[in-house]
Amino acid sequence: MPSGVSFSNRHIEIHTYAEHHKDLTNSLNHFFDDLAPEYIARWALMTKPEVSARLVRRLEEVELTSSLALLSGVEALFRMDYLNRVKKRNRDPLSRAFRKLFKEYQHRVSLEDTLLSLWKQYSDADGSVISSLRGAFKYRHWLAHGRYWEPKLRQQYNYSNIYTLALAVKSGFPFDLN
Numbered sequence: 001m002p003s004g005v006s007f008s009n010r011h012i013e014i015h016t017y018a019e020h021h022k023d024l025t026n027s028l029n030h031f032f033d034d035l036a037p038e039y040i041a042r043w044a045l046m047t048k049p050e051v052s053a054r055l056v057r058r059l060e061e062v063e064l065t066s067s068l069a070l071l072s073g074v075e076a077l078f079r080m081d082y083l084n085r086v087k088k089r090n091r092d093p094l095s096r097a098f099r100k101l102f103k104e105y106q107h108r109v110s111l112e113d114t115l116l117s118l119w120k121q122y123s124d125a126d127g128s129v130i131s132s133l134r135g136a137f138k139y140r141h142w143l144a145h146g147r148y149w150e151p152k153l154r155q156q157y158n159y160s161n162i163y164t165l166a167l168a169v170k171s172g173f174p175f176d177l178n
Contacts (some may be wrong), residue, residue, distance in 0.1 A: 005083055005107045007080065007083075011073070011076050011077075011080065012069075012073050014070070014073065014074075014163075014166050014167060014170050017066065017069055017070045017073055017163075017166075018163060020066070020069075021062065021066040021070075021159060021163075024062045024066070025059060025062060028055065028058050028059055028062065029055070029059075032051060032052075032054070032055040032058075034048065034051075062159075063158055063159045064143055064147075065143075066159045067139070067140070067143065067157065067158070067159050067162045068140060068143040068144060070159070070162050070163060070166050071136060071137065071139070071140040071143075071162060071166075072140070073166070074133070074165075074166050074169055075111055075137070075140075077169065077170070077173075077175055077177070078111055078115050078116075078119075078175075079107075079111070079115075080175075080177055081173075081175040081176050081177060082098050082102075082107075082109065082115055083107065084176045084177060084178070085098045085099075085176050086098050086099050086102045088176065090176070092122075093122040094118060094119065094122040094123050095176075097118045097121070097122050098118065101114065101118070111137065112133075112134050112137050116130050116133060116134060119173070123173070123174070125172060125173050125174075126168070126172050129165070129168050129169060129172055132165055132168075133165065133169065135153060135154050135155060135157075136157060136162060136165055138151065138152075138153055139151065139153055139157045139162075
């Protein structure tokens, strides 16, 4: 591994994020289920519409946090690939561009501005997926930095379309992750 970074071997696979998201959603729906024996004791001081509104807010928050986690996992794919290509000294044009970049910036490279641009320039990766990724990472920045401003995004994001994009990345980019 190039100096400065050691892999933790704790990277999560895309399908695992999906399973986690589904488990959280199912758990919340069960927790707020009005047929559950604990329902009356748990929500005695709230009306049914108040309980329903709280469930909606909790499910919305799960959508946001799951999207953030999934996009972080997608970023990890690109960063791990970058470091692996540098270490292995592959001879393909993308790996050569990465090595040249590494000489100057080491592991401190911008994903959106640099790595994705090199992927677009030196690989057969779908340019529309790269463009979609750039937009999704603007959304991720908004999520990661506390959502205190109105983001200027080209589209609305939710967990479902982030997951679809993550699958397109995983299947459409020839990552070197070993």
